[in-house]
Amino acid sequence: xxxxALAAGIALSLFALLIGGFFVLRYLLRSRRKxxxxxxxxxxxxxxxxxxxxxxxxxxxxxxxxxxxRQGRGRFYAFGVLIAxxxxxxxxxxxxxQVLGHEEYVRLSSENMTSEVSVPANRGRIxxxxxxxxxxxxxxxxxxxxxxxxxxxxxxxxxxxxxxVPLGIIRRNLLDxxxxxxxxxxxxxxxxMEAVAYIREHPSLFPDVNVESRTVRYxxxxxxxxHVLGYTGPVTxxxxxxxxxEEPIPYQSxxxxxxxxxxxTFEHIxxxxxxxxxxxxxxAGNPTExxxxxxxxxxxxVVLTIDASLQRETxxxxxxxxxxxxxxxxxxNCNAGVILCMDVKDGGILAASSYPTFYPADLSRGxxxxxxxxxxxxxxxxPLTNRxxxxxxxxxxxxxxxxxxxxxxxxMINDDTTFYCDGYWDDYGEDWGQRCWxxxxxxxxxxxxxxxxxxxxxxxYSVGAAFYEQWRALExxxxxxxxxxxxxQDYVATWNFGSPTGVDMPGEAEGRIPDATWKxxxxxxxxxxxxxxxxxxxxxxxxxxDILVTPLQLCNGYATFARKKAVTPHVFSHVIDSEGDAVVxxxxxxxxxxxxxxxxxxxxxxxxxxxxxxxEGGFGPLPVEVxxxxxxxxxxxxxxxxxxxxxxxxxxPQYCALCLIEQGGSGSLVAMNGVIQCFARLYGVDAGEIxxxxxRNER
Numbered sequence: 001x002x003x004x005a006l007a008a009g010i011a012l013s014l015f016a017l018l019i020g021g022f023f024v025l026r027y028l029l030r031s032r033r034k035x036x037x038x039x040x041x042x043x044x045x046x047x048x049x050x051x052x053x054x055x056x057x058x059x060x061x062x063x064x065x066x067x068x069x070r071q072g073r074g075r076f077y078a079f080g081v082l083i084a085x086x087x088x089x090x091x092x093x094x095x096x097x098q099v100l101g102h103e104e105y106v107r108l109s110s111e112n113m114t115s116e117v118s119v120p121a122n123r124g125r126i127x128x129x130x131x132x133x134x135x136x137x138x139x140x141x142x143x144x145x146x147x148x149x150x151x152x153x154x155x156x157x158x159x160x161x162x163x164x165v166p167l168g169i170i171r172r173n174l175l176d177x178x179x180x181x182x183x184x185x186x187x188x189x190x191x192x193m194e195a196v197a198y199i200r201e202h203p204s205l206f207p208d209v210n211v212e213s214r215t216v217r218y219x220x221x222x223x224x225x226x227h228v229l230g231y232t233g234p235v236t237x238x239x240x241x242x243x244x245x246e247e248p249i250p251y252q253s254x255x256x257x258x259x260x261x262x263x264x265t266f267e268h269i270x271x272x273x274x275x276x277x278x279x280x281x282x283x284a285g286n287p288t289e290x291x292x293x294x295x296x297x298x299x300x301x302v303v304l305t306i307d308a309s310l311q312r313e314t315x316x317x318x319x320x321x322x323x324x325x326x327x328x329x330x331x332x333n334c335n336a337g338v339i340l341c342m343d344v345k346d347g348g349i350l351a352a353s354s355y356p357t358f359y360p361a362d363l364s365r366g367x368x369x370x371x372x373x374x375x376x377x378x379x380x381x382x383p384l385t386n387r388x389x390x391x392x393x394x395x396x397x398x399x400x401x402x403x404x405x406x407x408x409x410x411x412m413i414n415d416d417t418t419f420y421c422d423g424y425w426d427d428y429g430e431d432w433g434q435r436c437w438x439x440x441x442x443x444x445x446x447x448x449x450x451x452x453x454x455x456x457x458x459x460x461y462s463v464g465a466a467f468y469e470q471w472r473a474l475e476x477x478x479x480x481x482x483x484x485x486x487x488x489q490d491y492v493a494t495w496n497f498g499s500p501t502g503v504d505m506p507g508e509a510e511g512r513i514p515d516a517t518w519k520x521x522x523x524x525x526x527x528x529x530x531x532x533x534x535x536x537x538x539x540x541x542x543x544x545x546d547i548l549v550t551p552l553q554l555c556n557g558y559a560t561f562a563r564k565k566a567v568t569p570h571v572f573s574h575v576i577d578s579e580g581d582a583v584v585x586x587x588x589x590x591x592x593x594x595x596x597x598x599x600x601x602x603x604x605x606x607x608x609x610x611x612x613x614x615x616e617g618g619f620g621p622l623p624v625e626v627x628x629x630x631x632x633x634x635x636x637x638x639x640x641x642x643x644x645x646x647x648x649x650x651x652x653p654q655y656c657a658l659c660l661i662e663q664g665g666s667g668s669l670v671a672m673n674g675v676i677q678c679f680a681r682l683y684g685v686d687a688g689e690i691x692x693x694x695x696r697n698e699r
Contacts, residue, residue: 114281117277118252120214121273121296123232124269125302126229127303129306129307129573134306134308135217135360141190143186143188143196144211145208145210149208150174150175156170173188189216199211217364223358223359227352227357228262229262231260231363233259249268249273256364262302262505269584270299272297272299277292278293306351307350309681311351313681314678318337318353322337324690334664335662337355337664339678341657342555344562349570354387354388357383358375387660389505389507389508389509392511393549393660394545394635395547396643397455397542397629397667398558400455401561405561407463409598416447420446421442423439432533432535434457434461434535443456451608455629461538463541470487494566494593496560497511516532519546520532544633558646559656612629613625613650616672618676619679623683626646627650628646628647629645630668631644631645632667632668641661642659644668659675
């Protein structure tokens with residue numbers, strides 16, 4: 001039986017007892033009056049009056065005397081019941097307060113005497129592979145207040161004068177939707193001590209304005225590796241409302257949470273646990289004594305595979321290349337790009353530069369509407385986009401490595417396979433003719449290795465046509481084209497194209513390897529364009545058409561070729577606890593789908609990649625041999641995109657690097673500079689100034 005049922009039962013019993021007692025008392029009183037009436041009743045009949053009969057006396061007595069008596073008794077009974085009910089209710093309430101609610105009211109009384117304050121925990125740091133602090137914490141004096149303060153014009157004006165912040169900025173901060181409606185909004189951070197002292201000395205002028213000591217995220221290198229690191233922001237009311245209470249980290253209003261990059265990926269490691277302090281307080285609620293304290297638990301530090309020194313260099317190289325390309329007058333629309341460097345041995349990412357970039361410190365205290373709009377416009381180049389994992393582009397001639405291995409594995413390319421290039425390919429008729437990049441000239445008769453070196457499109461068109469014929473030959477066996485096997489697409493999928501690599505960075509795109517099924521769905525509104533044609537296959541084999549890859553997919557593909565094994569790329573290295581000990585280290589993930597090829601096929605393609613670098617000549621200052629490939633991607637409505645990807649040393653690879661310059665022109669003219677400079681920094685040599693060569697349209 002619960003407490004409420006027990007109280008109700010006791011109340012009914014007490015009420016019945018009171019009513020019963022009342023009637024017993026009434027009965028006793030009536031008996032006593034009857035007894036007294038028989039002994040002391042006086043005679044009211046006058047002797048000199050006519051006497052009446054006994055029947056008349058009884059009738060007169062019943063009709064005139066008993067009626068008021070009965071009415072009086074009814075009112076008395078009702079009044080008695082009311083009194084019993086009132087006393088019964090009061091008795092039950094007193095009993096419930098003093099007996100049933102004793103423990104609860106003791107607890108509430110104790111709480112009125114004490115105040116529990118949450119103590120925020122420091123967020124864990126983010127370090128590079130050498131222990132350099134990429135993201136840390138620093139103290140900050142912050143002035144906060146409720147959103148409703150924005151309506152108090154006089155108060156906002158006083159805050160503006162004291163803090164030295166424009167009125168509009170203060171109102172905007174108070175009304176900022178990035179912080180919860182009920183939580184305190186940040187009015188100003190890093191407030192000078194003079195302003196803090198004035199606010200605290202004049203509380204009547206600043207009602208409901210609080211001064212807090214907080215820790216804020218600190219980025220000692222500014223925008224370095226911003227897309228890898230990400231940023232933090234205040235936890236929202238919606239997020240808090242979604243918590244079930246079973247989460248390992250109980251968030252509170254005012255907490256910061258990782259939004260992008262490593263801050264988001266490793267949130268469960270970086271976020272600490274709040275502590276508490278219990279104070280004894282006076283009647284006004286002011287603390288008078290510290291009763292108990294549970295210290296906060298700081299988050300653990302996360303160590304990344306990133307090399308801060310190399311990351312600084314690649315950020316600078318990328319910006320310098322884009323600035324130089326824009327300045328030459330030929331590619332004035334060039335405004336974005338990527339430089340990526342990986343450790344071939346284990347897939348660890350050493351540097352990942354995406355341009356344009358941003359300053360994480362500007363975003364870690366909440367993003368204003370104006371700043372958010374500024375960072376998400378075409379004019380700004382969408383700085384928040386991490387092009388390393390989210391950008392999707394045609395791979396251009398860099399994809400010929402994978403077309404070569406597909407052709408060798410599928411039997412389309414043999415030891416003596418050659419094709420003649422006169423600059424124009426029309427095996428399916430002039431209506432379906434396609435040009436080589438060297439048109440109207442030609443490369444002549446080309447084998448595989450030299451076709452990779454010269455990037456001959458005609459050779460790879462022919463390989464693509466062979467794959468198309470193989471697919472079409474299955475029509476008799478499997479008439480529905482969307483159900484036929486796709487030998488080429490299935491093979492390149494084993495190199496992790498068309499699906500995420502699984503890197504521990506948020507926002508990774510899948511890319512696209514088109515086939516008949518995809519095209520039928522993509523062009524469902526225009527059936528005349530929905531059929532899978534020979535040109536779809538031949539274009540894909542030179543990295544054009546509808547194929548899309550991310551820079552990470554392409555660099556990871558070359559690294560897989562270099563190490564002869566697929567692994568998952570990653571930025572996580574290990575976790576360090578408060579004692580400085582590594583408590584969790586990266587464990588390589590097993591990749592079930594491994595590309596297949598013969599060693600002889602690998603050697604032939606590697607030979608072609610070495611020839612590319614030897615012919616280009618820009619890698620001369622490096623102390624090691626490099627293998628790599630250029631690429632120049634055609635994008636509708638835009639200037640050509642410039643690619644280069646390579647690895648070194650060629651015969652025992654340790655590093656793989658990629659450079660992409662959007663609307664930068666030819667791969668050999670522009671993007672190759674990024675990889676040369678990256679390798680020069682890795683090997684500690686001077687590769688000279690960045691130079692944009694002219695009049696070379698090689699793809």
